[in-house]
Amino acid sequence: MTQNVQVNGSYWLQTAPGGAPRPALAEDLDVDVAVIGAGVAGLSTAWELTRTGRSVAVLEAGRIAAGVTGYTSAKLTVQHTLVYDRLRRTRGPEGARLYARSQSEAIERAAGIVAELGIDCDWETRDAYTYVRDPGRVGEVRAEAAAAKEAGLPASFVTETGLPFPVAGAVKVTGQAQFHPLKYLLALAADLEAHGGRIFEGTTVQGLDEGEPCRVRTEAGATVTARDVVVATHYPIFDRALLFARLSPRRELVVAGTIEADRDVDGMYITPEENTRSVRTAPLDDAGRRLLLVTGEHFTPGTGDTRERFERLAAWADEHFPGVERTHAWATQDIDPTDTVPMAGPLHPGAHHTYVATGFGGWGLSGGMMAGRLLTAQIAGEECAWSGLYDPRRLRTAVREAPALLKTQAEVARHFVGDRLRPAPPVDALPPGEGAVVRAGGDRLAVYRDEEGALHAVSPRCTHLGCLVDFNAAERAWECPCHGSRFATDGTVLEGPATKPLEQRDI
Numbered sequence: 001m002t003q004n005v006q007v008n009g010s011y012w013l014q015t016a017p018g019g020a021p022r023p024a025l026a027e028d029l030d031v032d033v034a035v036i037g038a039g040v041a042g043l044s045t046a047w048e049l050t051r052t053g054r055s056v057a058v059l060e061a062g063r064i065a066a067g068v069t070g071y072t073s074a075k076l077t078v079q080h081t082l083v084y085d086r087l088r089r090t091r092g093p094e095g096a097r098l099y100a101r102s103q104s105e106a107i108e109r110a111a112g113i114v115a116e117l118g119i120d121c122d123w124e125t126r127d128a129y130t131y132v133r134d135p136g137r138v139g140e141v142r143a144e145a146a147a148a149k150e151a152g153l154p155a156s157f158v159t160e161t162g163l164p165f166p167v168a169g170a171v172k173v174t175g176q177a178q179f180h181p182l183k184y185l186l187a188l189a190a191d192l193e194a195h196g197g198r199i200f201e202g203t204t205v206q207g208l209d210e211g212e213p214c215r216v217r218t219e220a221g222a223t224v225t226a227r228d229v230v231v232a233t234h235y236p237i238f239d240r241a242l243l244f245a246r247l248s249p250r251r252e253l254v255v256a257g258t259i260e261a262d263r264d265v266d267g268m269y270i271t272p273e274e275n276t277r278s279v280r281t282a283p284l285d286d287a288g289r290r291l292l293l294v295t296g297e298h299f300t301p302g303t304g305d306t307r308e309r310f311e312r313l314a315a316w317a318d319e320h321f322p323g324v325e326r327t328h329a330w331a332t333q334d335i336d337p338t339d340t341v342p343m344a345g346p347l348h349p350g351a352h353h354t355y356v357a358t359g360f361g362g363w364g365l366s367g368g369m370m371a372g373r374l375l376t377a378q379i380a381g382e383e384c385a386w387s388g389l390y391d392p393r394r395l396r397t398a399v400r401e402a403p404a405l406l407k408t409q410a411e412v413a414r415h416f417v418g419d420r421l422r423p424a425p426p427v428d429a430l431p432p433g434e435g436a437v438v439r440a441g442g443d444r445l446a447v448y449r450d451e452e453g454a455l456h457a458v459s460p461r462c463t464h465l466g467c468l469v470d471f472n473a474a475e476r477a478w479e480c481p482c483h484g485s486r487f488a489t490d491g492t493v494l495e496g497p498a499t500k501p502l503e504q505r506d507i
């Protein structure tokens with residue numbers, strides 16, 4: 001891999017099976033359940049619901065599985081960095097056990113689906129490791145290994161791994177998995193449709209009326225009437241339980257390149273050190289070569305120089321895996337809850353027929369599959385042992401971990417006020433391929449200069465809650481640092497919670 005990284009797209013999206021876009025919803029529709037969002041959480045929920053005999057409509061603003069799920073590192077594991085020791089302290093041993101069991105059963109369910117449907121998705125069993133290189137942090141890793149084992153996982157403390165450099169210590173959890181997420185989800189979608197489910201792409205939802213029945217309104221004016229509604233849009237597009245105050249967006253970068261089979265690291269690895277480093281490989285071709293994926297450099301969207309971060313990540317890959325030829329570079333986005341555990345359950349305290357799945361904290365594959373089973377059980381009126389653990393209405397734990405919540409809100413307030421006070425560069429200072437929030441005629445404008453020198457101006461106010469966006473030069477996108485909405489240079493929505501584009505402006 002080399003520096004001067006050029007972002008050229010997700011390997012998963014580029015190697016997924018092709019297919020014509022599904023039609024947008026063009027007329028009113030009545031179903032048992034409407035699922036908003038067609039990532040892993042939405043499609044898993046919809047698939048599970050069709051297996052109970054319910055009629056389901058999935059509404060996706062873009063293409064299915066092409067949002068956050070299409071940019072994942074695709075590790076399917078119960079080992080979520082250093083989570084079990086924290087859960088043991090904040091939720092008690094039983095909370096840690098429920099978390100481990102729910103995530104384990106989700107992965108087992110996915111393995112069963114792969115076998116049942118005969119899905120060719122490069123499924124591989126791998127051990128998962130969380131490692132540290134700093135001897136001063138070995139105590140954390142030992143505590144995590146003990147907590148994970150106490151929670152019922154096949155976990156142990158080790159000092160030897162398949163990485164090409166020594167570690168001070170690591171938690172090893174055996175029998176985890178990695179796969180091609182889009183091959184899996186596209187097969188899931190096809191089976192969902194074969195069982196009567198319907199999927200609509202290019203369908204942006206902009207309104208939700210809760211009642212009996214519920215009504216979901218789309219941007220095009222169509223209405224879906226449903227007894228139950230599931231909001232599975234990664235970051236929820238509706239805030240009816242103080243969710244926005246309890247979630248924070250985090251962006252991470254990925255660089256990938258080819259290695260020979262004898263250089264395979266034989267496992268899935270992550271460290272909280274060095275601003276996060278995650279390593280895994282995937283099968284690449286018949287010659288036995290593998291694709292090495294290195295992830296890290298997490299940051300808040302709309303802050304700092306993303307190009308510099310890509311170069312740091314590529315330099316780390318060069319140092320530890322010399323000679324690897326880079327083939328791909330992309331970025332992904334995660335949503336962290338302030339109190340550690342994802343939110344899957346009723347949308348708000350008064351909800352009877354609306355549900356949400358969000359806050360997976362970088363582990364959306366197992367979390368999304370878990371949410372699909374949990375929400376299906378709740379809609380069916382069945383008991384689930386871990387409903388309370390994931391309940392979005394759990395304000396007690398949010399209060400108990402108030403410092404994280406207050407820090408999140410302080411950052412939002414700082415951006416909302418401070419970004420309006422920062423100096424704005426002149427338009428003439430923008431080189432081709434760059435963008436910035438500038439001042440023109442007394443107003444602030446978000447201006448991008450394309451490679452031909454033409455200027456494109458939009459409002460800098462995020463259409464979600466009004467924070468000012470900033471430009472990500474590596475990915476050429478406007479990003480909101482408050483809640484993570486992202487927009488193309490022409491203002492169209494790339495990622496929510498915003499559902500409306502940035503307004504066009506003249507310059």
